[in-house]
Amino acid sequence: MAKPGLPQGTRDFASETVRKRAYIFNSIRNVFETYGFQPLETPAMENLETLMGKYGEEGDKLIFKILNNGLDNPAKHEAARNDLEKVLEGKSVKSFTERALRYDLTIPFARYIATNFGQLTMPFKRYQIQPVWRADRPQKGRYREFYQCDADVVGSKSLLIEAELANIYHSVFKQLRVPVEIKINSRKILGALAVVCGGPDKMMDITIAIDKLDKIGLDKVKEELADRGLNPEQVTIIERYLLISGSNTERLAELKALIGENDLGIHGIRELEFLLQFLPATVTDTLVTDFTLARGLNYYTGVIFEVKAIDVQIGSIGGGGRYDDLTGLFGVPNVPGVGISFGVDRIYDVLDELKLFPENVATGTKVLFFNMGEEEAKAAFSLMQTLREKGIAAEIYPDQVKFDKQFKYADKKDIPYAVIIGSEELANETCVVKSLKQGSQQILAHAGLVDFDWS
């Protein structure tokens, strides 16, 4: 029989991995909580129309759609046959699919804001830790099911929030001991560049091209810009823009010379300047202005973030930004928001590679009670319950088998203590407590077991 497999890009997590992942989730959750964010959970699936058109053309293709039930109903056959042509053209048709798996946490959040608008106290701060699904081709650091940890604030235009979010990035990665670089930019700066070179409608073309700078190099970027219809003069301006270097303040000064005449540009520059002044040096040390940073999602309008682990060859491990009118798409205009996201699966890979997981994440069973027969097991069982009630993880070997086997079981599961109650101990109301790490053992009265130091 063929062995059952897993859908492409999905994974099982064995106990140790689950524990390590929980360590990351908890670190992030704790920081979110201390910054006053409240948890939210939304369904795995949304109505397809909630999701479609929110992530750009590429994004739409990567949404996992759910086939409608009841297609076998004869009454629906004619409609389905008529719609089949559209499906084959790659369109989404209600008679075939009306629901889809969540693609990220931001759009479901926006939908939540829109559906509950009257009842939320603004500014509304929520965090959300849930899996999302993308029909992407899996590759290194990239899966079809992965978790996002988002924190968003809606209902305020204050840059204080951006500052706070940058601070969250800083404290989470400090806590996890991952050296990172937090790149910042503003969509307004990119917008200003577009205005200066060929008009606002060129913004997408320009950002897509310059975003690739560190991957394909300056010459290729210039080539791509020309291909996208920019004239040589405009390409030269962009080249100057890309060559901006130095410290954050130096870069901003150079940028001013280039797009400082433009209103949008001035605003964008001010946003970054504010962050760099507002935050303490310990945080700004990890902040790096990067004017090539674009971020794919097309709803961003202001400051954008991206976090990269230093010295690890993996994509970004977090990103986010300001979106001034996200819920407008759902009929609730003028709700500004800012959000950030942590890519847990990649953070895991980084911690693993850098060996940054603490050793004690893998705490399992503390005590194994040996099974020495029915009467003995009965005594062991009730003693074990007293330990469990005190919060000490304990288990009893279910079968009466050779010592050898019970010891090996404890070894494999890394259980530090064995408690042995045989016929002799049963008669004396004692038990043998053996430390498997040290090999030492002692005899305790049954009553003394609870007070034993199991650490």
Place this chain on the structure above:
RNA sequence: GAGAUCGUAGCUCAGUUGGUUAGAGCGUCAGUUUGUGGCACUGAAGGCCGGGGGUUCGAGACCCCUCGGUCUCCCCA
């Protein structure tokens, strides 16, 4: 969506220019050892060589198709 590469035991992999009955290590199970584990030794189980077709006297190996894994591009966490 485009491309590269790999599929042999539960896992990691050998397997010569195509040549008898496909191997190793680890793991599993049993025994040495029925109240003291990790070590050691002995033995066993475990394979339609991913699937289908073709070339050949002969295919794990070569060719075609297909499925799956991994990686790259696009895009993204």
